[in-house]
Structures are given as structure tokens and as C-alpha cells.
Amino acid sequence: MKQPNQSLEAHIHALLEDPAQQDNPLREPLVSLWANHQDLARRIDRISRISDAYQSMAKQQEQSLTERLNKQLRQLEKVARISDRYQNMMRDLNEALREASTHDALTGLPNRRLLVDRLKKEAERYARYQRPFTIAMLDVDHFKTINDQYGHELGDSALTEIARVLDAEIREQDLCGRWGGEEFLILLPETQADAAAKVMERVRTAIENLTIRAQTDSVNATISIGIAEYQPGESYSETINQADHALLVAKRGGRNQLSTARAPSGA
Known part of the structure; x- marks a missing residue:
């Protein structure tokens, strides 16, 4: 069991x-x-x-x-x-x-290529809408003397500081660039020559009051300015030539001043 x-x-x-x-x-x-x-x-x-x-x-x-x-x-x-x-x-x-x-490698400002491109566009805009614009050519007075006396390092510092002041003093709609060497160009859209002269006088004064330092050296610089308003029928290159001529007049007049190109009769 x-x-x-x-x-x-x-x-x-x-x-x-x-x-x-x-x-x-x-x-x-x-x-x-x-x-x-x-x-x-x-x-x-x-x-x-x-x-x-x-x-x-x-x-x-x-x-x-x-x-x-x-x-x-x-x-x-x-x-x-x-x-x-x-x-x-x-x-x-x-x-x-x-x-x-x-852009310019030294100053960081627009270079000639960008300036020319903007000038072409402003000339085209004038042709369509007749909106005025003015060109100012600026040149550092006695820049060769600064280079020879203090060296290229201070010369470069001078250009850099001047570029900084130029960019700070112009209006928001303006364009400042390095045209070459110690020469600068400022494009002032929607601006006639008399209004541009007031802006450029402020710029000239700011540069005159600027002290540039490099190590133990310091130097003051001034600029001469030529102004030209774009005129109907001319190219932007002709306006640049007019501003260049006005710049030469300012330099011959004693430097550290501005000169405005005369508009052609009947303009």
C-alpha cells in the first residue's frame, strides 16, 4: 500500500x-x-x-x-x-x-571695395528717387612726419585711433572707410553738402582733441576734409574727384580745416 x-x-x-x-x-x-x-x-x-x-x-x-x-x-x-x-x-x-x-585689416573699417560698392548703390538710388548724398574725403595732416619721427608703430596706432573716433562721431546712417594710406572716405546718404559740413566739423574737432599714445610716446593729429555733394548727371567717381579737389584746397589753406566743393552753376 x-x-x-x-x-x-x-x-x-x-x-x-x-x-x-x-x-x-x-x-x-x-x-x-x-x-x-x-x-x-x-x-x-x-x-x-x-x-x-x-x-x-x-x-x-x-x-x-x-x-x-x-x-x-x-x-x-x-x-x-x-x-x-x-x-x-x-x-x-x-x-x-x-x-x-x-574691411581694412588695420583699422577694421570698410575698405575701398566696400565703399565703392555702396557709392554705386547710392548713385543708382539717386537716379531712381533723386535722394541726395555727399562724399567727404579726409586726410591725416603731416602723417609722414609722424611716421618718421615716432615710427610706424605709433603711426599705425594713430590710424587705428583716428578710425575709431571717425566711426564714433559719424551718424548711424553714414559709412566711414579707409580709402588708402592715411586717407579716409565718409559717405553721407540723404545728406546735402551744408548738413554734411556740420557733421564733418564735429569729426574734425574730435580728431583735433585726440591724443594718441604708444608706449612712452604720444602725439596729436589733425585732419583736412574735402566735401562734395553728388550732382545730377555726374558719376560717383566725378563726385569723389570733386571731394579730392576740395581736400587739396583745405590742405593748401593751412590744414586742420574743411572745404566744400562748389556745385556747378545751374545745378
Whole structure:
């Protein structure tokens, strides 16, 4: 008889081993059933091992795929960062090249190229809308003497400081640039010669009161100014020539002063 602590399989095994049960008509079906049970148990165990192995392999493949995907994402992020840095570098380089092509390296003011471009546009605007504009040519008085007496370092400092004052004293709509050497050009849009003269007198006074220092040396400088208002039918180059001529008159008149070109009769 089955004991309380005896498992079912142990009980069946005991029955099959019991000699007293050899003639029991249920023994053969029990043997067959027991054999089928063990075969089924082995199959279930094999299927379980296969399933466990498959799940383990699938998990490893999933982890491997995730790792590869994460690695590719990290590589793409790295490429994106490199691309962003490259684009920023190219943008900064293009900006630097544009700045270098349109601005003077020493003073930082617009150079002749940018000034000419703006002068062309002002002349075209006059042709369409008859809006006046005036050109002022400025030259540092006795600049060669400053260079010869104090050296080119102070000469460069003088040009830099004068450029700073010019840019600060003109109006927001005006454009001041370095025309070449110690010569500057100021474009005054929407301005006739008399109004331009008032602005330029303020500029001349500011330069006269400027003290330029370089190490232990200091020097004062003055400027001469020629003014010319654009006239109908002439080119901007002719207006520049008129301002140049007025500048020569100011220098011949004693320097540190301004002179305005006369408008042609009938203008």
C-alpha cells in the first residue's frame, strides 16, 4: 500500500518490481503506460532544453542587435557632431573671408571695395528717387612726419585711433572707410553738402582733441576734409574727384580745416 511520503513514481516502480503483482492483469497496461510516461517525460525535457537554448540564443541575438544598434547610433551622433563642427568652421571661415575682403585689416573699417560698392548703390538710388548724398574725403595732416619721427608703430596706432573716433562721431546712417594710406572716405546718404559740413566739423574737432599714445610716446593729429555733394548727371567717381579737389584746397589753406566743393552753376 502506498505510504504517505512515497511519491507516485516510486509507488508505481514498487508495484512493477513486486513479484506478487506478476499475475495481475493490470500489470501489462501499467508497464506500457509507465513506458509511455517516461518517453513523454524525456521528450518534454528535451523540448524544454531546446526551448531554453533557443530563448537564450534569441536573447543573446537581441542583446547583440541592440549593442550593434547602439554602436551605430553613437557613430552617427559622432558623425553629426563632426559635421556640425565642420559646418560651423566653414561658416566662420566664410565670414572671416568676407570680412577680410570688405574691411581694412588695420583699422577694421570698410575698405575701398566696400565703399565703392555702396557709392554705386547710392548713385543708382539717386537716379531712381533723386535722394541726395555727399562724399567727404579726409586726410591725416603731416602723417609722414609722424611716421618718421615716432615710427610706424605709433603711426599705425594713430590710424587705428583716428578710425575709431571717425566711426564714433559719424551718424548711424553714414559709412566711414579707409580709402588708402592715411586717407579716409565718409559717405553721407540723404545728406546735402551744408548738413554734411556740420557733421564733418564735429569729426574734425574730435580728431583735433585726440591724443594718441604708444608706449612712452604720444602725439596729436589733425585732419583736412574735402566735401562734395553728388550732382545730377555726374558719376560717383566725378563726385569723389570733386571731394579730392576740395581736400587739396583745405590742405593748401593751412590744414586742420574743411572745404566744400562748389556745385556747378545751374545745378
